Amino acid sequence: MIxxxxxxxxxxxxxxxxxxxALAGVTLRIDEGETIALIGHNGSGKSTLxxxxxxxxxxxxxxxxxxGLRTDAGGESLWQIRQTVGLVFQNPDDQLVANxxxxxxxxxxxxxxxxxxxxxxxxxxxxxxxxxxxHAHRAVSDLSQGQKQRLAVAGVLAMRPRxxxxxxxxTMIPGRTAxxxxxxxxxxxxxxxxxxxxxxHHMHELVDFDRVxxxxxxxxxxxxxxxxxxxxREELERAGLGLPLITxxxxxxxxxxxxxxxxxxxxLDDLKAALCSLK
Amino acid sequence: MLFEVKDVYYTRMRGTPFAxxxxxGCSLAxxxxxxxxxxxxxxxGKSTLLLTLLGLLRPTRxxxxxxxxxxxxxxxNVEDLRLRVGIVFQSPEAQLFEETVxxxxxxxxxxxxxxxxxxRRLVQESLEAVxxxxxxxxxxxxxxxxxxxKRRVAIAGVLALEPEAILFDEPTAGLDPQxxxxxxxxxxxxxxxxxxxxxxxxxxxxxxxxxxxxxxVLHEGRVVLSGSPRSVxxxxxxxxxxxxxxxxxxQIALGLRSLWPSLRCDxxxxxxxxxxxxxxxxxxxxxxxxxSSS
Numbered sequence: 001m002i003x004x005x006x007x008x009x010x011x012x013x014x015x016x017x018x019x020x021x022a023l024a025g026v027t028l029r030i031d032e033g034e035t036i037a038l039i040g041h042n043g044s045g046k047s048t049l050x051x052x053x054x055x056x057x058x059x060x061x062x063x064x065x066x067x068g069l070r071t072d073a074g075g076e077s078l079w080q081i082r083q084t085v086g087l088v089f090q091n092p093d094d095q096l097v098a099n100x101x102x103x104x105x106x107x108x109x110x111x112x113x114x115x116x117x118x119x120x121x122x123x124x125x126x127x128x129x130x131x132x133x134x135h136a137h138r139a140v141s142d143l144s145q146g147q148k149q150r151l152a153v154a155g156v157l158a159m160r161p162r163x164x165x166x167x168x169x170x171t172m173i174p175g176r177t178a179x180x181x182x183x184x185x186x187x188x189x190x191x192x193x194x195x196x197x198x199x200x201h202h203m204h205e206l207v208d209f210d211r212v213x214x215x216x217x218x219x220x221x222x223x224x225x226x227x228x229x230x231x232x233r234e235e236l237e238r239a240g241l242g243l244p245l246i247t248x249x250x251x252x253x254x255x256x257x258x259x260x261x262x263x264x265x266x267x268l269d270d271l272k273a274a275l276c277s278l279k
Numbered sequence: 280m281l282f283e284v285k286d287v288y289y290t291r292m293r294g295t296p297f298a299x300x301x302x303x304g305c306s307l308a309x310x311x312x313x314x315x316x317x318x319x320x321x322x323x324g325k326s327t328l329l330l331t332l333l334g335l336l337r338p339t340r341x342x343x344x345x346x347x348x349x350x351x352x353x354x355x356n357v358e359d360l361r362l363r364v365g366i367v368f369q370s371p372e373a374q375l376f377e378e379t380v381x382x383x384x385x386x387x388x389x390x391x392x393x394x395x396x397x398x399r400r401l402v403q404e405s406l407e408a409v410x411x412x413x414x415x416x417x418x419x420x421x422x423x424x425x426x427x428x429k430r431r432v433a434i435a436g437v438l439a440l441e442p443e444a445i446l447f448d449e450p451t452a453g454l455d456p457q458x459x460x461x462x463x464x465x466x467x468x469x470x471x472x473x474x475x476x477x478x479x480x481x482x483x484x485x486x487x488x489x490x491x492x493x494x495x496v497l498h499e500g501r502v503v504l505s506g507s508p509r510s511v512x513x514x515x516x517x518x519x520x521x522x523x524x525x526x527x528x529x530q531i532a533l534g535l536r537s538l539w540p541s542l543r544c545d546x547x548x549x550x551x552x553x554x555x556x557x558x559x560x561x562x563x564x565x566x567x568x569x570x571s572s573s
Binding site: 041042091144168171175176201202204245246248249252253256258268271272275276278279 | 321453454455456457483485522524525527528530531534535537538549550552553556557560561
């Protein structure tokens, strides 16, 4: 479990009162095995929160506690937290360091000082998980953006984290590739109990997650199941977020008289089922 | 027509074992004052086609005409073409080389040996046109700019040459949704306010469907579809097979075809999709609650 207790964070230091903090009194809890979509406009504090969870930034007020360890305790516990929480950046080029795909995956485990056979076992495992086996011996620089993004996830998974944080992994890659990546990540959560926090500003991506957290100006605006969150149309619009098109379509049809349609439709399958019942 | 491309072939690394035929008999026309979007998956030949338009690559076969003149035949001077048609490459960093924004944007006017006052005016107008206030950005270091800002500076540098047309290679690649919208709006403004002809490439119809006057779909070096965005979207199923990202509206419409196989899929807006659905849905059963007379 990760606990975020009343955390405030400013980039500018403490004195400049006129600049709003990046995070202002955020409190939330992330349980094991949960899949969460974290959504918000640019500057809402999403990436700052991700960095605080991974102990890359430390809270100036409040605390972040990962499996009982405070991120600001320093020393050994920081080492432990960094292995527990894996962070994938928006641009894979920011975190890929090795020349070939298998070297890249092995980089983390090697630095943990694991024995040779264990490193190989982990490399083999994630090659399959992320469908990278055909590329195992290719140069990282030859990969497409989508392949690089999968490699970045593979490198983090080879560290066997319990929490996987993805900071807008889908902005740099085309639609279908992005969907496949998210599907893989959710499967990992189901099969291995890894918690996933996916940061995005695409509303249509949040529908397949257990829970949605909406951030606005450094605060948690909404927190709940996708269907519950999408009921708050006005708050979302004020935070610069429109409803997913499928949800909007459902609401337009309701307004035209098909009031038996559910208030919040999430997926294409929901929409089809609902329209079928009208036929 | 600004450009006509007639049966153009281009072989990359020709005469080596790595030779690849990037364009295989491409024919198309680019009308003046419109936005033409060249859409296709990676490796379809989109960038090669842009470079061929500008005369930066010479076709192995076929010809490229600019205002009806073959760009590789005398008396046409291909260098002239580059003063009249600008290009914004995929990564803006690749074409910025000066220290400051002002110097970079003024490079073109200076090379044209324009008087300083005119050069200054062009730089100012070009920066303002891309939404970067002149006084604020003139002395800024290129290295201190964000990716989106660099992209704008690159566009301003091209505008300062006062071109008739600008070619954009994947202008929205790597931008977040907001940056994407802003850049597409900027391109639309360049067309409306400056009457520029625009050619852009993209692997996503989602980005360009609402913007383009003409869409040309390229696949493996050939034009497989072309026409208005609507007429191209009508072939959504084939586009999906080519790995082209479709607008969300089109994806929903395609998905609903399992219920109504004759549902159209060339709608551009949610309102149009709603109207189309109304053709199929039975009349609404529930009426507005009636006031019962007491």
